[in-house]
Amino acid sequence: MIGGAGPADALPAAVALPAAVALPAAAALPAAAALPASGAHAALSASGTHAPLPASGAPVVTRAALAPSLVAGRGASVGFAEQEAESATTSGTVIGPDRSAYTLPAEASGRSAVRLTSGQYVEFTLPSAANAVTVRYSIPDAPTGGGITAPLNVTVDGGSRKTMTLTSQYAWLYNLYPFSNDPNAGVLHPDWWITECSCVPEATTPPYTVTTPFRPNHFYDEQRLLLGRTYRAGDKVRLTVPAGSPAAWTVIDLLDSELVAPPKVDLFAANALLFGADPTGRRDSADAIDRAIAFAKRTHLKVYLPPGTYQVNRHIIVDDVTIEGAGSWYTIVKGHQVDLATPAPDGSVHTGVGFYGKDASAGGSTNVHLSGFAIEGDVRERIDTDQVNGVGGAMSDSTIDGLYIHHTKVGMWFDGPMHDLRITGNIIADQIADGINFHTGVTDSVVSNNFIRNSGDDGLAMWSEKVEDARDTFDHNTVQTPVLANGIALYGGTDNTVSNNLVADPIREGSGIQLGSRFGAEAFTGHAWITSNTTVRAGTFELNWTIGLGAIWLYALERNIDADIEVVGDNFLDNTYNAIMLVSDFPVKDLYSITNVHFRDVRVDGTGTSVVSARSAGSASFQNVDARNVGAVGVNNCGSFHFTSAGSEFSLTDLGGNDGGGTTGPWLAPWELPNTITCDDRPPVVAPPAPSAWS
Structure with missing residues (x-):
């Protein structure tokens, strides 16, 4: 979750929490053997939720490797069609499904992909007209690190061939x-x-x-390609590894295909070319863009970046200006990471391409509007003090729309206080750390309709360090395959909303959605609304605690969590372990609690273990929480590990309508209420079936 200095979402030097304890005789639960110490989450390796290959070879279009009908109305509305390689025609080998950390299948969308060697191919049938594709792939690292490059041939219906040059220089940590x-x-x-x-x-x-x-990780990258003409639905895009490729193998995860509109032209703007910008990318264009910005501010015009690649190796400072490109496929602002001779005052030891508002201590920037271009960074290592983000600084009363941000540290990292920012319709991929982070006093701002894939830390985060984030909304976003930490995370704050989002395939040490009192965050106050979101294949394995997490995870590490938390209308699908988890770390188990949490109108379709895991003092209420395909006892209630005769220190309140369960009976059994101890953190994991429509 780091954009500048600060802690990481990993949990170093964590004190291991107690293992499962023997259940009281009164609980009368079936015996549950602990999982093997090694690969405790490998039991789910056989579970896959991707669509199968149809016999007809017809295209299978998915969203987060699910049938689109299962996530209708949730996540970002995007211009591309997603097709999983494992559902395409191939002469290669399907790998996975597998959810074990540090494996190639685990980091793939849907936890499965296709491995190709020399001469092998995977072929996708276009579901609609397209003139552009994005390929998500992995190739090996160099033996001593630093990555390699390798070709991949792209043909459509056996016609003219284009060759992509794949790279692993930005992968493999x-x-x-x-x-x-x-x-x-x-x-x-x-x-x-x-x-x-x-x-x-x-x-x-x-x-x-x-x-x-x-612990190898962060295996995947993606690359975009304009095909040069428009192809029809039914045409076949074949990706082939040519003979003699230096890559011993090439893994293809998925193909996104889309019909990209022609480049946008603005004749009534300050054209950066007139100020010396070089669209070939051979010369640095930073100073020319600065000149165009200065002219545009004097004349009350926009800045226009025509099609081309512009080399920029430092921050472009923006304030009271509109900068628009011809579209993110056509206007590319690309830079090298530059070593600083001496560290900057903020601790940075590198700089690189980025569009930054003024620092909040200098008043921040206002009335900034960025749209229609790509930012291609050159970040290959994680240095938390570096400000090498795609967009940064402080920007109030501003908008960011239609950007493609790739290979920076964090796509967008904002250090407030600041207010009234609107972030819409962007794609952020292959980051070393977060996708978007509201850090310190960001208020009345909205992140909506954005697509984030392969972040190295939280996909979306609000971090109320020192000053609370308040009245912010994350709405209708898609977050896929965050390698570390959470899809969406709130660290403290007041009256914030997470709604209508789709989160898929968090890999390790995180959840689909987390509310955490940690990282020095201000307390949760007022309300937090977690409404109408869908998570799939979430609830990962926590390596430091050696237990499974929940698709939604409340974590009281540094303070009580006692604001009004409303979790309403959410769907938790194909959960690797638990659907819901409420926990306090063992060293502070007698200091902090979680209360005033309300789950209502929630659907849980498949858990490897339980519906609810409680490892804290406190309470929560449940109303109309329906569950099916539950792998273990519905409630794992350890409380704060004192196991008193009065029961668990965590109470569950049944407000009615809590239906369904699994092989052990109703998930919220009457005898469990309000606080029966049912503590088994490591029951056998039962892989749930693929999610399906809820009748």
Whole structure:
């Protein structure tokens, strides 16, 4: 969740929470054996929810690897059609499904992909007219890190061939936070507890050494290609690995196809070319864009960036200006990461391409409007003090629309206080850290209809560090495959809303949606509305605690969570472990609690373990929470681990209409109320069937 300095979403040096305890005899629950210590979440590796290959070879269009009907009305409305490689025609090998961290299938959309070697192909049938495609892929790293390049041939109906040059230079991280580009490095923090040895490595005799590469991750990248003409529905796009490719294998995850509109032309704007900008990308255009901005401000015009690639290797400072491109497929602002001779006052040791408002301490920027261009960064390592984000600073009364942001550290990171920002219709892909983060005092702002894929930390976050974020909304966004941490996270704040979003495939140490009292955040106050969202294949394995999380996770680490939390109308589908989790870390279990949480009109379709896991003092109410395909007992209630004769310190209030369950009976059984201890954190995991329509 880091854009400047600060903590990470990983949990170093965490104190392991207690293992499952024996249930009281009165609970009368079926016995549950603990999972093996190694690969405790591998039991779900056989569960897949992607659409199967039709016998006719007709195109299978999905959203987050699900039938679109299952997520109708939720997530971003995008201009492309998503097709999973495992549902296409191929001469290669389908890998997965698998949800085990540090594996290629686990980081793929739908937890499955197709592996190709020399001469093999995967072929997609276009579902509608298209003139452009995006390929999500992985190729190996170099033996000593740093990545390789390799070709991929693209043909349509056997016609003229285009060749994409794939790269792994922006993928393949290793080790513990903040990660390494070196696959041969030993453990970065020998004083941290790690699950591989269930120990602190430096405290062992002899010192424990890890097997390298240690915890490889962030395998995937994506690349866009204009096809040069419009093809019809039914035409076949074939991706082929040519003979002699330097990549031992090429994994194709998916293909997005779309019909891109012609470039936008604005004749009544300050054209950056007239101020010396170079659309070939050979010369640096930063100064020319600055000149165009200065002229546009004097003459009350917009700045127009025509089609082309513009080299920019530093921040463009924006205030009271509109900058528009010809469309994100045509206008590309691309830069190199630049080493700073001395660290900047904010701690940055690099700079790079980015559009930044003025710092909040200098009053911030206002009336900034950015639209219709791509930002291509050059960030290959995670350095949290670096300001190498696509968009940053403070911007009030501003809009950001229709950008494509790729290979920066964070797509958009805002350091407030600031207010009234509207972020709409953007695509953010392949980030080292977050997708979008509202950090410190961002108020009355909206993030809507954005698509975020393969962030290295939270996809969307509100972080109320020092000053609360208030009255902000994340609405109708899609977040897919965040490699670390959560799809959407709120860290404190007042009267914020998360609504109508689609979150799919968080990989490790996070959830689909998290509300966390952590990272020095201000308290939750007022309300938090979590309404009408859908998560799928969420509820991951927490490596430090060695337990499964929930698709939605409330975490009281540094304060009580006692604001009015309303979780209404959400769907939690194909949960790897739990659907709902409320937890306080063991060292603070007697300090903080979670109360005033209300779940209403919620549907849970499939859990590897429980519907609710409570590991905290506090309470929550449940009304019309329907569940099916529940893998274990409906409620895992450990409370705060004192196991008193009075029962758990966490109470569940049944307000009626809580139906369904699994093999153990109703998920919210009457005998569990209000606070029966039913504590088994590691029951056998039962892979649920693929989600289906709710009758």
